[in-house]
Amino acid sequence: MAQALFETGGGYALVAESDLTGRYSAARLIHQQGVPTYRIGLWDERVESDGPLSTPWRALIVGDLPTVTQSTFTDDLAPASRVADTSWIRPGPALWTWLAGGKPAGQSLSMQKGYVDYAAQRGWPYVVVDAGWYFDPDQWDVTDPDWQKNSWIPQLVDYARERRVGIQVWIHHRDLDTAEEREQWLPTLERWG
Secondary structure, eight states: OOOEEEEOSSSEEEEEEEOOOSSSOOEEEEEOTTOSOEEEEESSSOOOOSSOOOOOEEEEEEESHHHHHTOOHHHHHSOOOSOSOOTTOOOOOEEEOHHHHHHHHHTOHHHHHHHHHHHHHHTOOEEEEOTTTTEETTEEEEEOTTHHHHOOHHHHHHHHHHTTOEEEEOOOGGGGSSHHHHHHHHHHHHHHO
């Protein structure tokens, strides 16, 4: 579940998860139009376990805005990182184009360059290129069998690098389910930068 911040009238409430490992379903907020409440549901309809079961933490942080935004509660609930060397991790805000441009943005190098320029003008370190960049131009949500050859992502990476902006790409989880699929995708993306 992505974190969700609600203004409550007298303060704020942040709904979040911690210690997500993939062994148990993540949560999601469910809202029905016209109803002023939300409920929490699971992404997976059914969860099965043959032995001990550990679930993610679902957390609620309530208070004024500084209390909520400066809280380390969700970090404190998670186990320590298993990554010994984190020097390669460079956090920062990202311009994510999905809601800004939708399907046309995902298949347009010129639109993505515009997003890179926008991020660079604001000093933002990243642009996330969402769905569409590897799809068949004539069939939305169908992977182009020649995506590695036809993609404009290498051009965008070069363009963005000149402006000190990093490119992150979105890939549907179904395309990364197996080791073979990951071996097809990840080395290419690494080579592109």
